Amino acid sequence: MHMDRTFQGSPTPGPNATTLARAVGLTVDMPVQLGASSVRIVDGVDFAIGVGERVALVGESGSGKSVTARALMRLDRAARVSGRVEFAGRDLLALSEREMTQVRGGDIAMVFQDPMSFLDPLMTIGDQVAETLRIRGVGKADARRRALAVLDELRVDRAAERLDAYPHEFSGGMRQRVVLAMALVGEPRLLIADEPTTALDVRVQDQVLDLLDDVSARRGLAVLFITHDLGVVAGFAERVMVMYSGRIVEDGSVDSVFARPRHPYTRGLIKAVPRIDQDLDRLYAIPGAPPPPFARPTGCAFHPRCDAAFAPCLRDVPAVLPVEGGRAACHLHASQGA
Amino acid sequence: MPALKVYAWFLLKRLGLTVLTLWGLATLVFLMIKLMPGDEAQMAAGADASAAQVEAMRIRLGLDAPLVAQYLRFLLRVAQGDFGTSIVTLQPVMSDLGKVLPSTLELVVVAMLINLSVAIPAGIVAAYRQGGAFDSLCRAAAVTLGGMPAFWLALVLQFLLGRVWRVVPISGQVSFGMGSPVVTGAPSLDALLAFNGAGFLNALWHLALPAAVLAALFSTQVFRTLRASLLGVLRSDFVMAVRAKGASARRMLTDHALPNSLNPVLTLAGTQAGAMIGSAVLVETVFARKGIGAYMFNAVAQKDTFAVLGSVMFIGTVVCLVNLAVDVMQLVLDPRIRSAQFGSQH
Incomplete structure (x- = not known):
């Protein structure tokens, strides 16, 4: 039903940024079983990412964050992606699969959650990093040299000696650097980081985040950072988009969203972050659980868990409306007058 | 790549295991011969052989020796590639196998x-x-x-x-x-x-x-x-x-x-x-x-x-x-x- 939602103009990146990537009415359907019916995982989302901008995409597990990100690169073969995805003015959904392979790893690269399962266990890390370049016709020696340069830049210990080592011979943090090197060696303009620190222990998380911060700043790299950790968002991103049940419910600068969250869901997420300066007996959690995508509630998908829900919430999908410092999709907010 | 030496060591270990497996197989084959109905000496001498001829064959094949001695002799023969003689072709089984x-x-x-x-x-x-x-x-x-x-x-x-x-x-x-x-x-x-x-x-x-x-x-x-x-x-x-x-x-x-x-x-x-x-x-x-x-x-x-x-x-x-x-x-x-x-x- 996203047709009847009005989007106020085309999605724009944060202030002071020219648009690098843009999704308009991005919708992803996943087949439930082969050939049978499908489920709408992402339901018409609009957003834009500026050149060099760092945007966080947050939400609970199953909210459609990863599926949205993968749809930008058309990574999942089973997914049916519709709407519009633009990168540097090109419509990616109109490209052939062959043209798309040039975009992947070249214009847009991705790092993943669990660095062990995202590396090929049978290939040396040198070959895996160099492969991004080899695909683009770079010679063997040259690709190896550049792979080594990136691994050194990412401070992989004894990288030169360990180019011919295999993933299982590396620690979790080092593997994540290898995965990052695999993404950066093709010199992308947009890096999608899909929960890159979730599988790592806290100390290593900080190292990898610092590294990501460092490299993206140095390279002027735009980053779409997917996470459910609001603490990471505050430290890393300039802008944050909140996703719930396949839709974007709030989008704004990190400062304004954290200071004045508009959507009750965002408020709940922020409230649920444990704070060291508050002495609570119990941690807050939003009551209930996110709906499965095949049983999305009518109207605002959040209404069964929302303590402020009223009649329109049960009936109509709220439009994404501009607010000060961003936009939000909430009847409460709309009725108070934007 | 691990050095060739480690591959060689691996091969050696596995060859050792292979020999053990074959030893087990040979033992099974020996037991099958012993457990199968029929007299080996009779089979080797042929169905038409006289009692004296069968006895002579039994001594020639060492079938009068204790079972353990027979077993050791059998292993020794198998290790040398001697699987006995076919009663049909009257050739050593090994040379028959080499042909087919x-x-x-x-x-x-x-x-x-x-x-x-x-x-x-x-x-x-x-x-x-x-x-x-x-x-x-x-x-x-x-x-x-x-x-x-x-x-x-x-x-x-x-x-x-x-x-x-x-x-x-x-x-x-x-x-x-x-x-x-x-x-x-x-x-x-x-x-x-x-x-x-x-x-x-x-x-x-x-x-x-x-x-x-x-x-x-x-x-x-x-x-x-x-x-x-x-x-x-x-x-x-x-x-x-x-x-x-x-x-x-x-x-x-x-x-x-x-x-x-x-x-x-x-x-x-x-x-x-x-x-x-x-x-x-x-x-x-x-x-x-x-x-x-x-x-x-x-x-x-x-x-x-x-x-x-x-x-x-x-x-x-x-x-x-x-x-x-x-x-x-x-x-x-x-x-x-x-x-x-x-x-x-x-």
Whole structure:
């Protein structure tokens, strides 16, 4: 039903940024079983990412964050992606699969959650990093040299000696650097980081985040950072988009969203972050659980868990409306007058 | 790469295990001889032998010695490649096997090549396009072929291809007058050794149908195993990471997904090599080919105990060696197995 939602103009990146990537009415359907019916995982989302901008995409597990990100690169073969995805003015959904392979790893690269399962266990890390370049016709020696340069830049210990080592011979943090090197060696303009620190222990998380911060700043790299950790968002991103049940419910600068969250869901997420300066007996959690995508509630998908829900919430999908410092999709907010 | 020395050490360890396995097999064979009804001395002396002749044979074969002494002597003989004498050909079983085996190996090697070169590409395409028309077709074919008895398939194909359409010969290994001097005993190899091009093609032409029949059942197993393994690998995370680098479907499949799904196929192919030699019994009989299958078939039919047990021992050896080769291939393929064997090299 996203047709009847009005989007106020085309999605724009944060202030002071020219648009690098843009999704308009991005919708992803996943087949439930082969050939049978499908489920709408992402339901018409609009957003834009500026050149060099760092945007966080947050939400609970199953909210459609990863599926949205993968749809930008058309990574999942089973997914049916519709709407519009633009990168540097090109419509990616109109490209052939062959043209798309040039975009992947070249214009847009991705790092993943669990660095062990995202590396090929049978290939040396040198070959895996160099492969991004080899695909683009770079010679063997040259690709190896550049792979080594990136691994050194990412401070992989004894990288030169360990180019011919295999993933299982590396620690979790080092593997994540290898995965990052695999993404950066093709010199992308947009890096999608899909929960890159979730599988790592806290100390290593900080190292990898610092590294990501460092490299993206140095390279002027735009980053779409997917996470459910609001603490990471505050430290890393300039802008944050909140996703719930396949839709974007709030989008704004990190400062304004954290200071004045508009959507009750965002408020709940922020409230649920444990704070060291508050002495609570119990941690807050939003009551209930996110709906499965095949049983999305009518109207605002959040209404069964929302303590402020009223009649329109049960009936109509709220439009994404501009607010000060961003936009939000909430009847409460709309009725108070934007 | 681990140094050659570690490979050599691994080989040595595995060879040791192979010797132990063969020792076990030899013991089983010895027990079978002892437990089988009938008197060995009587069998060796022949059905028409007199009581005195049987007794003389018993002493000559050392069958009057204690069981343990007989067992040790048996092991010693087997270790020297002496499997006894066939009561049908009156030749040492080993020299009989030497004559028939190359023909069987020719059949099995060609059947294995057909098996893998049909099943592996089919498995790759079927898994990549899971649920598509090709996948459905292949799975239907696998069920049909897999459920057909090999001898029946052989007869049907003989009738259709050999009799009705006349595209391949029904039986034999080489046409009359096309043969080459026997060097190895495998017609195709002999033709090559004699620089007999026409004879070589003729031998392959005779091989086509029996090898295809032998391959049919096995290729359905390889197809199913590879398809299942590849489907699992294609769902794994690193395949998505490879796609995210911009790899084409072809590169993703050949450089990443296939090597990661080959392990169960290798293991299967290893056991198949042994089973193929066993199945060759039927195929060689139906197609009137020389070989260990036909030799064993005759040996069983004529109660030629030593020939049967010698063949069993021999096939066991081949299976052990093939498994050894599979172990080495897996070691080359998977660095994690290398690390587990030798410790990390870095």
